[in-house]
Amino acid sequence: MQSLWMLVACVMFALMGAGVKVAADYDANMPQIILFRGIPSVILLWAWAHKHKRSLRPSSWKAHLLRNGFGVSSMWLGFTALSMLPLSTAISLNYTAPLFIGVWMLFFGGTQRDPIRILAVALGFIGVVAVLRPSINEEQLPYAMLGLTAGAFAAVAMLQIRQLGRLGEPEWRTVFIFSCCVCVVGAVALAVLGWAAIGWEAYAALVGIGLFGLFGQLAMTRAFGLGSALLTAVLQYSTIIFAALIGIVFWGDLPDPIAWAGMVLIILSGLISAWRTYSEDRIMRGQTTESAAK
Secondary structure (H helix, E strand, O other): OHHHHHHHHHHHHHHHHHHHHHHHHOOOOHHHHHHHHHHHHHHHHHHHHHHOOOOOOOOOHHHHHHHHHHHHHHHHHHHHHHHHOOHHHHHHHHOOHHHHHHHHHHHHOOOOOOHHHHHHHHHHHHHHHHHHHHHOOOOOHHHHHHHHHHHHHHHHHHHHHHHHHHOOOOHHHHHHHHHHHHHHHHHHHHHHHOOOOOOHHHHHHHHHHHHHHHHHHHHHHHHHHHOOHHHHHHHOOHHHHHHHHHHHHHHOOOOOHHHHHHHHHHHHHHHHHHHHHHHHHHHHHHHHHHHHHO
16 A cells, blocks of 8 residues: 555656746746755755754765766756656656666676566667657757656666665665755756746746655655555556646647557566566575575
8 A cells, every 4th residue: 555655756756847847938947946856855854854863974975976976967867858848758768767777787787688678678668769759859859868868867876776775774864865966966057057037937836846856755765665666666657647647738748649659668668677676686585585594
């Protein structure tokens, strides 16, 4: 039942993506969007940690630096793609991280001959091509490449999050440090580019980005922390569906049949990859338990 929190997270992340598009439409610049994404998380998580007397000092600065370097870069690139592409297309590209993890595992993870992972990578690649060809024009192609790069960077960040979990780092501290990095990068960029003059509509969208992002992050953390890892990983792809529905209602971005098919293939690729990773983790835990028993 706890895994169903992932559905709440997916709605929040889809709304956050819509907020990015609205803020950009009302002339908010990317540093403002990035800054507002991090501020609510920093304030609320700091207050929670202070109230409960929890330490904010990380157990491994190196792991956090790698996670945040790729994570912040992925967010920046992904938000840029969201501001310029149809919502469903941008979200689909941002959710190609499992495809890149599958490619990494094929070539560097010792599973080169795993037919299931090869199938996942092939389906994901076909899905990306299907989403790109009918959904974008030549002017949007560079932003589509940014979205794909965001997915690749997110894959590295996800691997680092797993490493932090193995080091015993609590999820809330990982989110807090990430949000601090987001704010710092946003503030530095604002110092260079300046604060854009925007109206109340843009400010409303910016606040929405921060709040939706925070609630989505908390709901996702609860789902992964207390629910089934496999079911939670499966449910996270409903973000693409929610984003497509929001895009249809508010922007009239109706994907054609080929684009819909591409989204389905990306989702299927992610589900296969998640299932395979989950199965491998169970086998490794079983082997570790047997070794300890001996």
